[in-house]
Structure formats: structure tokens, C-alpha cells
Amino acid sequence: xxxxxxxxxxxxxxxxxxxxxxxxxxxxxxxxxxxxxxxxxxxxxxxxxxxxxxxxxxxxxxxxxxxxxxxxxxxxxxxxxxxxxxxxxxxxxxxxxxxxxxxxxxxxxxxxxxxxxxxxxxxxxxxxxxxxxxxxxxxxxxxxxxxxxxxxxxxxxxxxxxxxxxxxxxxxxxxxxxxxxxxxxxxxxxxxxxxxxxxxxxxxxxxxxxxxxxxxxxxxxxxxxxxxxxxxxxxxxxxxxxxxxxxxxxxxxxxxxxxxxxxxxxxxxxxxxxxxxxxxxxxxxxxxxxxxxxxxxxxxx
Amino acid sequence: xxxxxxxxxxxxxxxxxxxxxxxxxxxxxxxxxxxxxxxxxxxxxxxxxxxxxxxxxxxxxxxxxxxxxxxxxxxxxxxxxxxxxxxxxxxxxxxxxxxxxxxxxxxxxxxxxxxxxxxxxxxxxxxxxxxxxxxxxxxxxxxxxxxxxxxxxxxxxxxxxxxxxxxxxxxxxxxxxxxxxxxxxxxxxxxxxxxxxxxxxxxxxxxxxxxxxxxxxxxxxxxxxxxxxxxxxxxxxxxxxxxxxxxxxxxxxxxxxxxxxxxxxxx
Numbered sequence: 001x002x003x004x005x006x007x008x009x010x011x012x013x014x015x016x017x018x019x020x021x022x023x024x025x026x027x028x029x030x031x032x033x034x035x036x037x038x039x040x041x042x043x044x045x046x047x048x049x050x051x052x053x054x055x056x057x058x059x060x061x062x063x064x065x066x067x068x069x070x071x072x073x074x075x076x077x078x079x080x081x082x083x084x085x086x087x088x089x090x091x092x093x094x095x096x097x098x099x100x101x102x103x104x105x106x107x108x109x110x111x112x113x114x115x116x117x118x119x120x121x122x123x124x125x126x127x128x129x130x131x132x133x134x135x136x137x138x139x140x141x142x143x144x145x146x147x148x149x150x151x152x153x154x155x156x157x158x159x160x161x162x163x164x165x166x167x168x169x170x171x172x173x174x175x176x177x178x179x180x181x182x183x184x185x186x187x188x189x190x191x192x193x194x195x196x197x198x199x200x201x202x203x204x205x206x207x208x209x210x211x212x213x214x215x216x217x218x219x220x221x222x223x224x225x226x227x228x229x230x231x232x233x234x235x236x237x238x239x240x241x242x243x244x245x246x247x248x249x250x251x252x253x254x255x256x257x258x259x260x261x262x263x264x265x266x267x268x269x270x271x272x273x274x275x276x277x278x279x280x281x282x283x284x285x286x287x288x289x290x291x292x293x294x295x296x297x298x299x300x301x
Numbered sequence: 302x303x304x305x306x307x308x309x310x311x312x313x314x315x316x317x318x319x320x321x322x323x324x325x326x327x328x329x330x331x332x333x334x335x336x337x338x339x340x341x342x343x344x345x346x347x348x349x350x351x352x353x354x355x356x357x358x359x360x361x362x363x364x365x366x367x368x369x370x371x372x373x374x375x376x377x378x379x380x381x382x383x384x385x386x387x388x389x390x391x392x393x394x395x396x397x398x399x400x401x402x403x404x405x406x407x408x409x410x411x412x413x414x415x416x417x418x419x420x421x422x423x424x425x426x427x428x429x430x431x432x433x434x435x436x437x438x439x440x441x442x443x444x445x446x447x448x449x450x451x452x453x454x455x456x457x458x459x460x461x462x463x464x465x466x467x468x469x470x471x472x473x474x475x476x477x478x479x480x481x482x483x484x485x486x487x488x489x490x491x492x493x494x495x496x497x498x499x500x501x502x503x504x505x506x507x508x509x510x511x512x513x514x515x516x517x518x519x520x521x522x523x524x525x526x527x528x529x530x531x532x533x534x535x536x537x538x539x540x541x542x543x544x545x546x547x548x549x550x551x552x553x554x555x556x557x558x559x560x561x562x563x564x565x566x567x568x
């Protein structure tokens with residue numbers, strides 16, 4: 001793998017680290033499997049790119065993309081909480097609706113940002129760093145700040161209440177926690193993070209495309225699972241940061257599989273590689289535990 | 302003080318599966334009174350407790366805490382007054398969170414969740430002090446995951462959690478039913494201590510007639526959504542389990558025999 005493609009992989013991995021944190025919030029914290037992210041990732045990118053092309057300030061455009069994605073999360077939460085639509089189905093409905101909405105937002109299947117200013121423009125040539133390093137450092141800082149903020153949030157009273165809602169609704173309610181409010185807040189936060197990732201992706205890669213969000217949920221889930229099977233910890237900081245590390249490792253693994261000539265994979269084999277990697281990450285902890293149990297039994301004998 | 306006036310609860314109203322769970326409960330429990338609630342399965346004991354807690358909306362009637370009408374107040378709005386312990390030891394605590402995080406949740410009961418740290422040295426000290434009362438050594442396991450504790454330990458912790466915040470009402474829904482006799486006795490012991498200490502108004506649902514007579518100062522029996530008798534004072538002091546069974550048989554106008562094995566076994 002060349003240095004250039006390594007840095008590119010790192011960059012995408014770090015951006016998807018934010019997606020992984022969002023997925024962790026819904027799947028693990030709230031126990032609310034949310035597929036909205038496939039649509040909200042694109043929505044964040046589409047809104048941001050469209051606004052930038054219209055001449056809006058890049059920071060405002062990024063913020064708008066994030067908020068739009070957070071609103072998509074609210075719609076899913078509303079369908080589930082107000083009308084008792086199964087969470088998975090509610091999120092699929094929102095995701096499907098977002099395909100059309102994203103096309104409408106952009107007015108065409110994709111928007112190019114090649115000649116436009118982006119959130120990265122002020123940092124170009126800073127300290128004489130080549131752009132490819134600068135971009136990685138920039139997204140690393142974004143992912144780290146996002147991760148630390150989420151970890152801190154989960155340790156506050158409000159965050160703890162959110163974790164209780166995902167773990168035991170009845171107990172949460174008996175302790176005065178307004179369950180619905182926490183679910184709304186959690187889905188907005190989760191999709192907001194995913195939308196921010198989409199906005200950053202569009203700006204670092206120079207485009208927004210209506211199909212860019214497909215498979216976001218699988219990638220996010222893969223990152224969460226890889227991160228957590230490698231770093232078993234109860235510390236919120238470790239858990240959230242392991243989502244980012246998991247995302248980077250996932251990207252590196254995919255990239256290596258695609259680049260290894262002796263394996264003979266081509267770019268179109270991506271989905272198979274993804275599925276196998278996720279399956280391995282899921283199988284690994286189970287096999288490890290079985291192996292440990294066997295070792296212990298052998299020692300006793 | 303809890304007052305229920307003409308309280309009705311109907312499930313699946315207007316559907317073929319309609320069920321009248323409570324049919325006109327009139328009950329006033331003065332501040333500081335400990336009432337035990339008995340009745341066969343499906344009599345409406347848990348429904349009554351859940352309606353008072355706000356988990357179930359009443360179809361008709363009124364509920365007051367003191368002078369405050371809470372009929373329309375949702376469950377979370379009543380938690381400043383009410384503490385609860387459930388029958389299922391797993392229901393009262395979060396297995397995924399640590400002991401101290403569970404305690405922190407209960408410590409914040411009835412308050413607005415803020416963006417300040419949920420745990421600090423001061424609250425940990427309070428939790429450790431409270432847990433030490435149990436003599437189960439849980440005070441040294443603050444950072445253990447709740448799910449690793451046994452059912453009895455979890456129930457003990459959830460009992461302590463109910464007393465962390467000042468409240469006026471304690472609702473106990475068969476909170477010792479899922480425990481072995483020794484642990485059940487310990488839990489009942491701590492329950493009595495907490496009640497005496499905090500001067501709480503208590504409703505305790507139980508399946509055991511012995512427990513119903515041994516604890517508290519008043520016993521009510523529910524049958525088919527109504528209070529069929531209400532015992533207190535000297536009359537109650539002279540009652541034995543067999544008298545309760547007789548009374549139950551008499552109260553039934555159609556002469557139906559009490560056939561609930563659990564009630565008899567609980568004796």
C-alpha cells in the first residue's frame with residue numbers, strides 16, 4: 001500500500017469514526033437499531049455541499065448539514081415513539097424517504113466541491129504541511145473532539161439517564177426519567193454525528209453523491225464491533241475511542257484485502273470483504289471465550 | 302397521604318378483550334401508615350399500585366397525594382413523591398450499569414438530569430455509607446456491574462436506592478417474593494428500618510397472608526377490582542391467617558371458595 005493510499009484510508013477511517021460513535025449510541029446505548037444513518041450520512045453531505053455551492057459560509061453549511069441529519073433522527077424517533085412503529089422499520093422508512101429528499105436537496109445526483117472553499121481551506125499549507133497530512137490531522141482532531149464530547153456526555157446525569165433508558169425502561173421511569181425525551185435526544189445526537197461525518201466526507205473528498213450513504217450502517221456497526229472486541233473496557237472514554245480505532249482498523253483491513261495482489265480482489269468485491277470482516281469480528285470474542293474455558297478446564301484436570 | 306376516589310381502570314376499553322381491572326376503589330391512607338395489600342391473582346393489586354405510581358392511567362376517578370391532584374400527572378411527574386421496589390430483582394436496577402451508576406440514577410430521582418458529572422467523591426461516599434448498612438460487602442464493589450450481583454443483592458440495592466431521595470410514599474410490589482427465605486427476611490428487616498426512619502406512607506402488595514398480618518398497621522384485600530375488606534387496629538391484631546381465609550369466603554356473595562394455592566401456601 002502506498003503512503004498516499006494509506007493516508008487516504010486513515011482519513012476515511014477517522015471520518016467514519018464519527019459514524020461509529022453515532023451507531024454505538026443507538027445500537028448499544030439506547031438499544032434502538034437505527035438504519036436512518038444510511039440516509040442521514042448523505043443528507044449531511046448533500047445539505048453542506050449544496051449550501052457551499054450557493055456561497056454560504058463553510059462552517060454554517062457544515063452546521064446546517066449536521067442539524068438536518070439530526071432532524072432525520074428525530075423523525076425516526078417520532079415514528080417509533082408516537083405511533084409504535086417498530087424501531088427498525090421506522091428507521092427504514094426514514095432512510096427510504098431520505099433518498100428522495102437528498103436528490104431534491106441537491107437537485108441532481110451529485111454535487112462537486114472541487115473548486116469551492118471547504119472547512120479545510122484555512123488550513124491549507126499550514127506549518128508547511130502537505131495537504132494529505134493536514135487532512136488526516138484535521139479529521140483526526142474532529143473525530144477525537146467528537147468522541148471525547150460524547151464520552152463526557154455519557155458520564156453526565158443526562159447521559160447516565162440515557163444509558164438507563166436503553167438498559168431498563170421501567171427502572172428509568174420509576175426514577176423520574178422521561179424515557180421518550182432521552183430517545184429523541186439520543187437519535188438526534190447519533191444522526192447529528194453521522195451527518196457531521198457526511199459533511200466532512202463531502203468536503204475532504206470534494207463531492208456529495210446521492211448513493212454515498214449506502215452501507216453506512218454496516219460500516220458503523222463493523223467499527224463498533226471491531227473496536228469493542230479488541231478493547232473490552234467499562235470506561236466510557238475507552239469505549240467511545242475504541243469506536244474510532246475500530247473504524248480505522250476496519251478501513252485498513254478492507255484496504256489491505258483489496259490491495260493484496262495474491263488475493264486477487266477487485267474494488268467491486270468490497271461488500272463480500274466487509275461481510276466477512278464483520279462476521280470475523282463477531283465470531284472472534286466467542287471463540288476466544290470458548291478457548292479460554294477449554295484452557296481453564298485443562299488446567300483443572 | 303394517598304387518597305383514591307372512585308378509582309376505575311379498564312384495559313382494552315371498547316374492545317372484545319375489555320377487562321375491568323379496578324372497579325371503584327375508595328381508599329385513604331393517612332401520612333405514615335403502612336398498608337399491606339392482599340388478594341388472589343388478577344384481583345387488581347398490582348394494577349392499583351401501578352395506577353397510583355402513574356404507570357397506568359385511570360379510566361375514572363381521582364388520585365390525590367395530600368392535597369395535590371395527581372390523576373393526570375404522568376409517572377415521571379410523581380417520582381418526587383413516590384419510591385418503588387419491584388417484584389423482579391432485575392426490574393429495579395440496570396444490569397448494564399455499575400452499582401454506583403445505578404445509585405446515582407436513584408439519587409437523581411425527581412430531579413432534572415443535568416449536564417454535570419453524575420458521580421463524584423461526595424456522592425460515592427453517600428453510596429458507600431448506605432450500602433454498608435446491608436452488611437453484604439457491596440460497598441466495596443461500587444464499580445462492579447450490577448448484572449454480576451445476585452438477585453438478592455440486587456433487590457437489596459434497589460431497596461436502598463428507593464430511600465436515597467426523600468419521598469413520602471413507598472410502593473412495594475411483592476418485593477420479597479422472588480427471594481429465598483433468608484434474604485427475604487433480611488430485605489423485610491431493612492424495609493422496616495427505612496420506613497421507620499423516613500416516616501413513609503407505605504403500600505406493600507404481598508402474596509403471603511402471614512407477611513400481610515406481621516407487617517404494617519392495616520391490611521386490605523382486593524377481589525375482582527374491589528376492596529372486599531379493610532382491617533386495622535385491634536381487630537387486625539387478633540387476626541390469624543385462618544381468620545383472613547374465613548373472612549374472604551364470607552365476603553364472597555356467590556359463595557365462591559378461595560382456591561388460590563398461592564394464598565394458602567403463603568400462609
